[in-house]
Amino acid sequence: MPLNLSTTDADFASAFTALVDARREADEDVSRDVTAILKAVRAGGDAALADYTQRFDRHDLNVSGWAVTPAETRAALDGISTELRDALELAAARITTYHEKQKPQDSDGVDSAGVRLGARWNAVDAAGLYVPGGRAAYPSSLLMNVIPAKVAGVQRIAMVTPTPNGEINPLVLAAAQIAGIEEIWRVGGAQAVAALAYGTDRIKPVDVITGPGNAWVAEAKRQLYGVVGIDMVAGPSEIVVVADGKNDPEWTAADLLSQSEHDPTSQSILFTDDAAFADAVAAAVERQIPTLSTSAVARASWDANGAIIVVRDFDEAMPLVDRLAAEHLELAVDDPESLFAQVRHAGSVFLGRMTPEAVGDYVAGPNHVLPTGRRARFSSGLSVLDFMKRTSFLSLTPVAIGAIGPAAVALAQAEGLPAHAASVALRLK
């Protein structure tokens, strides 16, 4: 049974706070194991990678091959249906177009003191992409990670993915072919992240590592933050749907279940101002769950983490929605714009009744790698900026240093840094 709340409940405030504060992420303490793996790969390089792959993925890289060959990725793309190929290509084209608008502008100008000031953006040289094996190996995620790097202008993209027993998801390979990935290593886990960060004889080091993974992969990225750049820590997926009684309960139920079916830790929350609609959605969810091939996961997630919250009106709902800072937020009402104006914290917002979140997962264009677990309070979806960095620059004339140099000398002296002061003062003579 999902949580059923009403803002008229006597204990609503505390029940809602408990919902906001609930941590759905398992506290697996893998940090020591990961530290050991990183150290072993840093010291042992490819030999350590081969050892771990034999142990965890049960194949010998020197037999099965270290890299996926171009022939394999081409064959994977040739092997899928025209419908799927067209869908992947439409997705890739639309994601590319959306992300091209994220490319930052350089700046350069001279101010009234005669100081030239600016900023110049460059792509990182190399990006590493982690692609999980098993349930979470999604071709759509591959596109969402690679395309921003390509649009940024990253010259080298190295993908790593575990191939348990040597097997690999052909749809992921097809997506890799469409995305133009030419370097794919059959390694996974913390050891693959270590190889990307430190480099081995075979795998050259990269500058940024993105992509989802299990607790070991996430912890490896966290420990290597600073050695390389990483994307935000990813947690369980979530959706908040704000819907009035004029929606079709079946549509709303499907939207909620599209998160629930991801993982038992996923969370789906409905806010509505219509108690009868709330009941209708709850009934529709119960009808739909048994029809899903993902019913076991959806059932577990909905019962453990689902919630239906009846509000007096949406003005009451929106501050609550903002506290949840959801990864995905649907505003299925007549005037979504007025509600959206009240949203400060959300990963991505889906406006109106005809905008199910799942279009954003695949083909709309914005990135589906979004902040989870209330992290939309401080972080953004993956973007071109994650694969670029900014160099500021300045240039002074004798007049300009005459104008602003004395203040620098005064501050340097006050901070007890005489060489700082001297480097400016010598030029003021």
Next chain:
Amino acid sequence: MPLNLSTTDADFASAFTALVDARREADEDVSRDVTAILKAVRAGGDAALADYTQRFDRHDLNVSGWAVTPAETRAALDGISTELRDALELAAARITTYHEKQKPQDSDGVDSAGVRLGARWNAVDAAGLYVPGGRAAYPSSLLMNVIPAKVAGVQRIAMVTPTPNGEINPLVLAAAQIAGIEEIWRVGGAQAVAALAYGTDRIKPVDVITGPGNAWVAEAKRQLYGVVGIDMVAGPSEIVVVADGKNDPEWTAADLLSQSEHDPTSQSILFTDDAAFADAVAAAVERQIPTLSTSAVARASWDANGAIIVVRDFDEAMPLVDRLAAEHLELAVDDPESLFAQVRHAGSVFLGRMTPEAVGDYVAGPNHVLPTGRRARFSSGLSVLDFMKRTSFLSLTPVAIGAIGPAAVALAQAEGLPAHAASVALRLK
């Protein structure tokens, strides 16, 4: 003695690689201590903060006071010279103007498929600023951290700073007053970072934590990455100066020493195409060091980490410079623009002979919180973007979902996610 290299040395390649790979950061393993502190503060709140402060900073917060009062910050500003106050105000005004140009643009538009797509930026609600005690307590750093947050529109800024034996740097308080900081807590170390991230009865939690600190502070931020946003891991400071023989060796020496005097782990490297100039700079450094009140630190840093590299020409130098990905890069030549065009990796670049790095530390405008230890390969200086986040949004019409919905259904089915497919397919009927 600093390292003396020439690109004509037989072993130059390996000697330079060793220089690039040298890690100047101490491998202090404080992670277990920090984990324990975070846990204690999370569980014990203010009582734990008071305990750690008594133990590490030797004062009783319940006697000395938890917060710096507005009267104290006002008195600090009143107590400094007019010259210093003017310098701080000039710095604050110029930093504000530069950072205002970093404010990102929202986007919103309808594409050819009829899909409305956009992105909207918001500031985080609250930012925490760590200000170290002791040697590294710089009023300039306070301005560089606070002003981007203010420009971003952050409503609440909470500063924490250790006050060993209850004492606090009045210049830092004066800068806090100029920057308009109204919330200053007398706590430091990992315990202060934990309080900002988790919140206590007294200190409300924040969304982003920035500011320099010792190994404990840095490790606390790393462990809390994901609970809050943090700035890049900071390491020892460094400068690379590219200078021809037409420079005044005294100026160049002062520029090199302006990094060396920061910390024994700082690094200063000169590239020049003129061996006689190299010798003259080396001699000038030796003359200047004894004149500095920071001579012990400058001596230690220059001897351990300084380097003078003689190149045949600057085309040979620039790829080497790029490998170093320096925090600060001075191009002290007649035509700095042509060299700058070859730079891909640097925190901030100082163009021409009249642009000493120290003006950038104080009054030029760009941020002086910059990527260190080769991290300019993948990260940028602190900016307004570190205190903001982007919410993507989309809206479909019936026509638009008809155009792109079927591809989403195909991909969802291929990924084995039937509720995803249903949420779109129901709307296509």
